[in-house]
Amino acid sequence: PRTAGFAFPEWAYKPESSPGSRQIQLWHFILELLRKEEYHDVIAWQGDYGEFVIKDPDEVARLWGVRKCKPQMNYDKLSRALRYYYNKRILHKTKGKRFTYKFNFNKLVLVNYPFIDMGSAGSGVPQSAPPVPSGVGTHFRFPPSTPSDVLSPSEELRSPGVFSAVARRMARGSVSDCSDGTSTNSELEEAGVAAGDDRPADRVFRNLLHPRLSHDSLFRVYGPLSPFPVSPLPGPGGLLAPPLSPALSMTPTSHLPYTPSPSLSPMLGSHFSFNPEDMKRYLQAHTQSVYNYHLSPRAFLHYPNIVIPQPQRPDKGLGGSAAAGPHPPTHPLHHHQSEEPHLSPFKFKLQPPPLGRKQREGLPASGAGHTPSITTSGLGSSSSQCSNSASSGLVNSSGGPPKIKVEPISDVESEEEVEVTDISEEDDNCDVFAPPHSNGGPAPLPCNDGIVDDDDLEEDVFKTPAAPTSGAGPGLGLALLGLKAEPRELGLGQGPPSSPGGTRCIPLKLRFKRRWSEDQRMEAEAEEAEDKKSRAEKEEPVQEAEPKRVEENRDGKSPVSLAAPLGTGQRRVSSELQRATAQLSLENNGC
C-alpha cells in the first residue's frame, strides 16, 4: 500500500502534459539539496517555513550547473531561474535577506497532493526541514503565502457528499488567484495575499480540492519529510483519510502522527537517489506536481478517476492504464461517482500574458549567445540526466503544427474579478443560446474545459472542435459532478440521474465562472486578512449544495446559478441551470 503507485492516465505521460519526464527542475533540485545534510553549508532551511538561504551561492550554482550540464552556470543565472518562480508562485524572495528565498507551500502542496503516495513518505529522514511552528494553537496556518487556507475544523471533509464542495474550497484556498505573472506577485504574497492566480490549473483545483485537504494531503505527502510544516493539529488529522476524495483514500497507511522533520519527498521517501525506483517515484510525483501548476486543469478532472492504487503506471498508455481511455469504472466516490475522464485533446494553456512589456524599439541584431558544446560527463548519480533525453512517451504528433500561443483575453480581467462581466455575458448567452444537444451528441468540449476554467472554456469551447470524448466520460468529472450533484442531492428534487435533455455546458460554465470569481474575490479578501479568518463558507453545513449557495449569496452577486435554493424559486435561470446541471451530471457520461 505504501508504495502504491498511482496509475496515471496516458495523458499524464504525454510530453506536453507530463513534464515529469523532463529534466529535473530547479526547485526540485533545491529541495533536494535542502534535504541533504551534506549541503547544509551550502544551502539550508532557515527562518519561516519553507524559507531557505543559500549560503554559498556559487556552490549551489555550480551544483546546479553540474546537474544540468551547464558549466557556465552561476548564481546570477540561477537566481534568474529562481526569479521566474516568483511568477509561478513556487517561490518568492524573502526581502531584505540575502540569498534567501521561500517556497510557496500552497502551490507545492497542491501540486503534489493528488497523486502522491503518502504512505511511502512515512519514513522521514532528513532533519533539514524548517522549523515547524510548534505552538500552533488551534489554528494552524500554513505559511504565510497561503493565506486563503483557512483552516477551520475539518468537518466538511468528512462528509462524503461534501467532496465537491470541499474540493472547491480547497482549491480555492490553496491557491490564490494568480493574476499574471506580472511582477508584483511576489510582493503580494509577502503581504500575505496571494496574488491571484487564475490559472486554469488553479481553477481546477478549486473545484476539486479543499484547502484543508490539501494541507492534509500535504501533510501526509510531504508529511514528516517536508519542509513545510503541516499542522498536526485538529483539522486535518486523521479524519481526512477516509472522507477524502478517492484519491486520498488511496493512502491508507498514512496518517502518521506528525513528525517534524521535513524534507520533501513525498516521492522520495527517506532518501532520494537516482536509481530507477526512486526516480520513478520521483518522476511521478514530479510529473504531477508539475502539472499541477502548469497543467491544464483538465488533468485534474480526470484525476479522481485516475488515481488508482496501482503500483505500476501505465506507460505509454497502451496497455490501457486504468484511467485513460474509456471511462473506467471509477471508484465510487462517496456519492456521486465521478465520471470518466475523457481526455481532452486540447491543450491550451493559458497563461497570463506578460502584461506590460516594454518593447524596446530598437531591434538590435544581436547575435545569439555562444553555443558552447560542452559535454561534461555527468557525475555519479546526477549525471544521468545530462546525456540522455528520455525517450519515454512519444506522442505521435504528426508534423508539428505551428504552435499557436493563445493569449486569453480574459486573463487580464481575470486578475481580480472579472467575473461579473463574464458572468453576465455568460448568463445571457446561456439562456439564449445553448442549444440543447439533443442526441448523445457529445457536448463539445465544454464539459471539459468549461468546467475548468473560463479561459479555457472560452477558448476551448469556442475554438476547439467538438471534443470527441472517446469514452464519453464526463470530462468535468468530479468537479462538475460534485457540484451538480450537490444540488440534486440536497433535494433539489432532481430526480435521480437521468434526465437527458440538452446538456449544455454553458450553464456549468457560467456557474463556474461565477463561482470562481466569487471565490477569488473571497480569497483575496481572505488572504488579505490572512488565512485566519475562516470564511463563512466553511461553516456551511455539510451539505454540498450549501457551499455554493452560500458563496454566491455572500457575494450577493448572483445567487442564481447553482443550486437553486430549496424552496426558493430563484430565477428561471437557476432552475434552468439546475436542470442543466442535473442533466449534465447524468449525462456526463455522454459528454
Add this chain to the structure above:
DNA sequence: CCCGGAACTC
C-alpha cells in the same frame, strides 16, 4: 544583490 525583459536553447 536583486529585478525582470528579451532572446534563445533544449
Add this chain to the structure above:
DNA sequence: GAGTTCCGGG
C-alpha cells in the same frame, strides 16, 4: 515549458 544567457536598471 523551463530554464539559460545577457543585460540595463534599481
